[in-house]
Amino acid sequence: MSISSTTSAGFRWTTSSQKSRAIQPRPLQNRESMHDFFLPVIQSALSAAGITTEKPIQIEQPSDRKFGDFSTNIALLSAKECRKNPRELAGEIVRHLQFPADTVGRIEVAGAGFINFYLTPAFIMRFAEQVLREGYDYGKGVAGKGQKAIVEYVSANPTGPLTIGRGRGGVLGDSLANLLETQGYAVTREYYFNDAGRQMQILGESVKLRYLEACGCPVDFPDTCYQGDYIRDIAGTIHAEHGSSLMDSDLLPFKNTAESIIFTSIRKTLKRLGIEHDAFFNEHTLYTPDEGGVTENQRVIDQLRAQGFIAEYDGATWFLTTKLGQEKDKVLVKSSGEPSYRLPDIAYHITKFERGYDMIVNVFGADHIDEYPDVLEALKILGYDTARIKVAINQFVTTTVDGQTVKMSTRKGNADLLDDLIDDVGADATRLFFIMRGKDSHLNFDVDLAKKQSKENPVFYLQYAHARICSLLRLAVQEAGFDEASLPEAGSLEKLTSPAEIELGFAILDYPDMVKTSLRLLEPQKMVEYLHTLAEFFHRFYQECPILKAEPDISRARLFLCLATRQVLRNGFRILGVSAPESM
């Protein structure tokens, strides 16, 4: 369970530990989180006090630190059960609490019966030392160790360049994948697409019409076709290469060329945001018969039929969701003989199970909200453990340009392109804007605001903290011969006791729990907020405490606190996919 002492962290830091006056490994506790630090102690206190309760022991951080660094409401929760006054009960529990030495300094009963814990400064500062030992391993956990996870995101069919709206899911998915990796999961980032459907036919048509136009033929370009300029560009490319020789060709070469060009551009755009998928799953493989001549789609039908959930009527094949309490059955195979999108979707998810994923995360937009329950129902009927599937739905993005709210449509070609946005505000601001709001909130992307390279842009606040530390350390190295790779003497950070220092130390202590919470809620946004708090405490510390100008011992300790802060910022930035500039 320990992430602090004998894990891989120890190996990673062996080199620097050896050449410096290494602090002795001084594990805090074998713990996964502060919750796990408090839990056993409180449990023992309860049993020592003869209190039995069904209620869960909750460890929370009070909104105001004057109510303690951590607190528990167990006395409030269990008072009724125990038929005792909550405060009295709390007092009994407190009398039996036994924490390890020099961890919890003060315990008090407050309010209606809260038990508040105050950590000792030394305990808090030991986390900063831990950060320095562990580096990028600080905040990692083992919940996913030995497990495989797949995160499916973006999954746009190659019908056009990525729009701003698509970016939200892309960044959300990518950050979730990063979060999963911190907890030890082996993560596959997958992109699911279909280059065979109706939309792709329309794409081929659109390109061909523009091509004919380029050849000088008058064409009537219907508004069912893709209106965007990129269609003309692609047609122009084809015309430049083939002249008018394809005028009598069918749609295929147009479709194929368009697909290839568009897919390349999509991947290029994603890469600018640091998003690179490990796997591209073509839906069409589910339509391809295996050696026995059976497709994955067919297998789904057969298996659902065996369970009594398939019927044919009106010329189509139906998934009998009415048997599950829904209002209507759902078409799986159209009367044309083609599967509807639901069928391959079910088959696709079966492959995720068959490929052995323990954790399956799907990221998609609110327009798919009605689809996934059917998929889950089907999987359940077929005996798959749908608890492994986590669905992260992000609400839509509207953009505000010149104060006007714009609704976007790829078909109409009026959508703002993700590429243009990245050109304007850079990859960091783009990523941060997408995840600085909860995924359930409708995101109002104010393009004008995002374009401003000013302090209004939240990314600068975070990055500035990092750049400031780097600048400071450059000076420390140059002028005081400070060794960035060295580690502090054990306990040397305990000299730092001012409020600003303790607050900063506490924020550092909080990081591992924040990572876990963020993943549990599938909300990278929590990390943005956390990092903002961390940066805020750092800026305050920087303002109040002279670092290079303090007396040597203190100066050195503060430099290590800076180093620890920088490391935590870096770890957090890495999850969010935001860069850590050395200077600004």
Add this chain to the structure above:
RNA sequence: GUGCCCGUAGCUCAAUGGAUAGAGCAUCAGCCUUCUAAGCUGAGGGUUACUGGUUCGAGUCCAGUCGGGCGCACCA
């Protein structure tokens, strides 16, 4: 009509059922001969859309009402 999401400060948004509802931006007042002022300190700004309910405790959970978004195809 119906399913899901949302409604919190002027604006954009936070707040695992907890204690006095918080940030940023904007507004106002201070802080740079001193480690990066893209920073810090302070002030003002709220009937958490509305009405009931659940309980020690509700912005949070439940019911209803109002308002906005997205779905509700033999499109994906």
